[in-house]
Amino acid sequence: LASCGSEGEGSGSAASGDLAGEGSGDSCSIEAAVPIGAVLSLTGAAASYGESQQRGLDLAAAELAEKGGVTYDLRIEDDQTDPRQAITLFDQFVSDDVSLIIGPTLSNAAVQADPVAQDAGVPVLGISNTAAGITDIGDYVFRDSLTEQAVIPQTIAKAxxxxxxxxxxxxxxxxxxxxxxxxxAFAAALEDEGVGVAETITFSKSDTDFRALLTQAQASNPDALVVSALIEAAVPLVTQAREMGIDVPIIGGNGFNNPRLMADAGEAAEGVVVGAAWNSASENPENTAFLEAFEAEYGTQPDQFAAQAYAGLLLVDQAVRTNCAADHDSIKEALGGLENVPTVLGEFSIDENRDAVHPAVVQVVQDGAFAVLE
Ligand code: 1QQ
Structure with a gap:
C-alpha cells in the first residue's frame, strides 16, 4: 500500500518530478497538486485550539485555490490530543510523501512526532508550538509561532x-x-524584572479543582498570579480564583490565547493579561482582509491560532513559489529564506534557528474580548 513511501526522501519518484514547475513567484505554475499534511488536535483536551487552526487553514486553502498556478491538496488529520496518534499520523504523511507537514497543535506532541519528519527529510511547519527547543529537533523543523521565550519577557515587563x-x-x-x-520563561522574566516569587505551585494539566492550591497561593499575599497552563486548566483556575475573592491580576501564557477563556470563565476572565503573537486589532492590510474574510466565512472573529494557521499556509505557498518547486529540499531552503513577508502576524521572517520573528503584543481581557494593553 504505502511501499513507495519507504524509498524515503529524495527518491526522485514520478510524483516529485510533477512537483517541479515553471516560472516563479506569482507566475509559478506546478502541474501536480502539492500534497500538504496537517496534524491538528480536533478532539480531546486541545480541540478548541485545533478547531481554530482548521478554520484558518481552510480559509487560506480556499484563497490559494483562487490564486491559481499552484494547487494544494491539504489533508487535515486529528491527533486526538495524543502524542502517540501524532506520531502515527506523521508516519502516515511521510509514507504518503507529502511535501510538508503542518502542526502538530501541541508542543507536547511535536517533541515526539517531529523527529519522524526530520528523520525522513520532510519539512515541518509548526503553527502553534511555543515551547523552547522544538526547532532544535532538526533542520527540517520550522515554526511560524513565537516561543514563550520570545513573548513572555515583554508581558512580564509590561505587567x-x-x-x-x-x-x-x-x-x-x-x-x-x-x-x-x-x-x-516566566521564572527568567520575573528574575530579570526583579520581581520576587513567593511560591511556585505545580499541578496536572488534567486538574479541574484548584481551590486548595489557590488557598495556598493566597497565603503568600501575592501582587499577581502568574500561570502557565492549557485552556482546560486555565478556565477553572481563573474562575475559582475570582470565586474565592482573589482579585490580584492573573497573567497567563500562550495557552490563555483562546476565546474559551472569556466564553467559559465569563466575568472572571476580565482583567486577565496575556502576551500574544497576533494583534487582533492590527490594521495592516493583510489583517483587515483576514478579519473580514474569516467573519464572512464563519460568522465569528478569528483567534490567534486561526491567524497563525492562516499565515502558515500562505507562508508555505510563498516558499513553494520562491523556487517554484514543492520537493522537500526546495521547500526547506525557501522557508529558511523567508524575510520581511507581510502577513496577518505583521512583517514575518524566519531566523537562523528556523524560529519566527515578528511583533508580539500584550493583551488584557476587557468586556469579554482581548484588547491591547497600552
Ligand atoms: C504549545 C502551545 C499551546 C498553547 C498550543 C495550542 O503553545 O503547545 O506549544
Missing amino acids: TEEFGLQNVVVMYSNDDAFTESGYE
Whole structure:
C-alpha cells in the first residue's frame, strides 16, 4: 500500500518530478497538486485550539485555490490530543510523501512526532508550538509561532510596570512540554524584572479543582498570579480564583490565547493579561482582509491560532513559489529564506534557528474580548 513511501526522501519518484514547475513567484505554475499534511488536535483536551487552526487553514486553502498556478491538496488529520496518534499520523504523511507537514497543535506532541519528519527529510511547519527547543529537533523543523521565550519577557515587563509587581505566585502544570517551557520563561522574566516569587505551585494539566492550591497561593499575599497552563486548566483556575475573592491580576501564557477563556470563565476572565503573537486589532492590510474574510466565512472573529494557521499556509505557498518547486529540499531552503513577508502576524521572517520573528503584543481581557494593553 504505502511501499513507495519507504524509498524515503529524495527518491526522485514520478510524483516529485510533477512537483517541479515553471516560472516563479506569482507566475509559478506546478502541474501536480502539492500534497500538504496537517496534524491538528480536533478532539480531546486541545480541540478548541485545533478547531481554530482548521478554520484558518481552510480559509487560506480556499484563497490559494483562487490564486491559481499552484494547487494544494491539504489533508487535515486529528491527533486526538495524543502524542502517540501524532506520531502515527506523521508516519502516515511521510509514507504518503507529502511535501510538508503542518502542526502538530501541541508542543507536547511535536517533541515526539517531529523527529519522524526530520528523520525522513520532510519539512515541518509548526503553527502553534511555543515551547523552547522544538526547532532544535532538526533542520527540517520550522515554526511560524513565537516561543514563550520570545513573548513572555515583554508581558512580564509590561505587567510589572502596569501593576507595580514586587511579589508573585507562579502556578504551572508540570506534565506538558509547553506549560513547563512557559514556566521557565516566566521564572527568567520575573528574575530579570526583579520581581520576587513567593511560591511556585505545580499541578496536572488534567486538574479541574484548584481551590486548595489557590488557598495556598493566597497565603503568600501575592501582587499577581502568574500561570502557565492549557485552556482546560486555565478556565477553572481563573474562575475559582475570582470565586474565592482573589482579585490580584492573573497573567497567563500562550495557552490563555483562546476565546474559551472569556466564553467559559465569563466575568472572571476580565482583567486577565496575556502576551500574544497576533494583534487582533492590527490594521495592516493583510489583517483587515483576514478579519473580514474569516467573519464572512464563519460568522465569528478569528483567534490567534486561526491567524497563525492562516499565515502558515500562505507562508508555505510563498516558499513553494520562491523556487517554484514543492520537493522537500526546495521547500526547506525557501522557508529558511523567508524575510520581511507581510502577513496577518505583521512583517514575518524566519531566523537562523528556523524560529519566527515578528511583533508580539500584550493583551488584557476587557468586556469579554482581548484588547491591547497600552
Ligand atoms: C504549545 C502551545 C499551546 C498553547 C498550543 C495550542 O503553545 O503547545 O506549544
